[in-house]
Amino acid sequence: MGVDKSGELAEKYGSDWITSQYIPVVQAAYDMDKKGYNYRMCCLKSLSVIMPFVQKDVITKEVIPIFLKACKDEVPNVKFCVAKIIAQRKS
Numbered sequence: 079m080g081v082d083k084s085g086e087l088a089e090k091y092g093s094d095w096i097t098s099q100y101i102p103v104v105q106a107a108y109d110m111d112k113k114g115y116n117y118r119m120c121c122l123k124s125l126s127v128i129m130p131f132v133q134k135d136v137i138t139k140e141v142i143p144i145f146l147k148a149c150k151d152e153v154p155n156v157k158f159c160v161a162k163i164i165a166q167r168k169s
Contacts, residue, residue, distance in 0.1 A: 084124045088131035096132050101125070101140045108144055115153040122148055122156070126163040 088096050107113075108121040125141050132141075148160040 081120060081123045081127055085127045085131075088128040093132045093136070096128050097136050097140065100128065101136075105140070105144055108147075115151070115156050118148065118151065118153075118156050119159045122159050122163060126167065129167065 084100075087100070091099075104121050104124055108118055110117070122145070125144060129137055129141060145160050145164065148156050151157055151160075
């Protein structure tokens with residue numbers, strides 16, 4: 079439910095807001111210590127939802143580094159989540 083709202087917010091507020099306000103908060107949330115793997119997966123899914131609303135250079139500079147970090151996560155579910163997102167966006 080919350081992840082779906084990310085798309086609505088992105089559509090309403092636009093690319094500039096996503097880049098300056100939303101992505102930094104999600105990145106900080108992903109990097110928080112002592113949070114469960116579900117928290118990280120939610121961050122990844124949230125980023126995947128807003129990707130259509132931002133320019134490719136923002137994805138390259140802001141989103142892809144988080145995805146690369148997720149590829150190295152110690153929890154297999156997080157790795158699978160990011161692999162699934164990449165596969166969906168590729169097609």
